[in-house]
Amino acid sequence: MAFKPRIESLELLILRILNTRMELTEEERRNYFNLEKGYQGEVQFDFLTEKLQSNCHILNDLLIESNNKDFQIDSTLIFQEPLYVFEVKYYQGNFIFKPDRLETLSGKIYQNPLDQLKRTKTLLRQLLQNLGYNIPIEGYVVFNNPDFFLYQAPLNEPIIYAPQLKTFMKKLNRKQSKLSIHHNKLAEKLVSLHKVVSPYSKLRAYSFEELRKGLTCSACHSFNVSLCGGKLVCYDCGCEEKIDAAVLRSVDEIKLLFPEMKITTNVVREWCVVIKSQKMIKRILKENYKVMGKKKYTYYV
Numbered sequence: 001m002a003f004k005p006r007i008e009s010l011e012l013l014i015l016r017i018l019n020t021r022m023e024l025t026e027e028e029r030r031n032y033f034n035l036e037k038g039y040q041g042e043v044q045f046d047f048l049t050e051k052l053q054s055n056c057h058i059l060n061d062l063l064i065e066s067n068n069k070d071f072q073i074d075s076t077l078i079f080q081e082p083l084y085v086f087e088v089k090y091y092q093g094n095f096i097f098k099p100d101r102l103e104t105l106s107g108k109i110y111q112n113p114l115d116q117l118k119r120t121k122t123l124l125r126q127l128l129q130n131l132g133y134n135i136p137i138e139g140y141v142v143f144n145n146p147d148f149f150l151y152q153a154p155l156n157e158p159i160i161y162a163p164q165l166k167t168f169m170k171k172l173n174r175k176q177s178k179l180s181i182h183h184n185k186l187a188e189k190l191v192s193l194h195k196v197v198s199p200y201s202k203l204r205a206y207s208f209e210e211l212r213k214g215l216t217c218s219a220c221h222s223f224n225v226s227l228c229g230g231k232l233v234c235y236d237c238g239c240e241e242k243i244d245a246a247v248l249r250s251v252d253e254i255k256l257l258f259p260e261m262k263i264t265t266n267v268v269r270e271w272c273v274v275i276k277s278q279k280m281i282k283r284i285l286k287e288n289y290k291v292m293g294k295k296k297y298t299y300y301v
């Protein structure tokens with residue numbers, strides 16, 4: 001099991017909800033899909049590292065500051081030696097390698113991930129030195145989308161392509177590694193340094209009023225749902241969910257989108273639309289949250 005599991009970023013969670021409940025601009029939508037895709041690629045890489053039998057600590061997704069500069073590591077594996085860092089790119093399609101960038105065949109330019117990796121390794125090395133660790137660092141860029149092809153790919157760069165992942169993981173699996181308390185402390189230290197950045201200032205302003213209301217399907221996010229015998233049923237994908245779970249999921253959405261908003265029966269009923277019964281919402285909130293205030297000033301935390 002990962003020493004630090006991966007969770008979806010707040011920005012991704014919020015954009016996922018906004019994408020179903022309002023019209024995003026072209027740029028916002030692109031950013032959202034890139035985040036979804038990136039996350040999907042990282043999770044696929046996690047499936048492989050989770051299967052490792054050798055002795056190592058797995059730290060997924062770190063955002064750390066070193067020398068006043070932030071750097072992000074998609075995946076870190078601490079072996080007795082070395083410490084591996086992976087920059088995971090789930091790019092799809094045909095790309096051309098240029099020394100300073102990657103380009104799609106249609107001319108779209110991407111930052112060269114090898115430069116990113118170099119920067120990460122430098123900043124991490126400085127940080128480890130400052131912390132008194134002298135463990136060697138090895139880094140790789142992982143292109144793990146099977147539908148990715150790189151023209152003019154360099155031969156001697158630390159890149160792992162999808163068809164090479166199996167062999168690479170086998171190599172890691174054969175590694176002799178003994179972890180000491182020293183390695184434990186390093187893993188704990190890196191996790192403690194992980195920064196959670198608030199996404200709210202980065203996102204455009206939105207209001208409760210302007211967002212489309214209604215319960216959505218937990219699987220496909222469709223609004224095409226209705227209540228049927230205590231369950232929320234989706235007409236698009238057939239998914240069923242207990243009504244309590246669906247309401248609590250909606251409360252989570254409201255809290256995520258509007259962290260300052262007080263959760264009241266009225267707010268939740270307006271958000272859920274298909275649930276007409278105030279009593280039912282009140283019961284669910286009462287059973288799952290702490291009741292604050294009285295009568296018409298009641299809210300739930």
Ligand SMILES: [Zn+2]
Nearest residue numbers: 217220234237
């Ligand atoms: Zn559905």
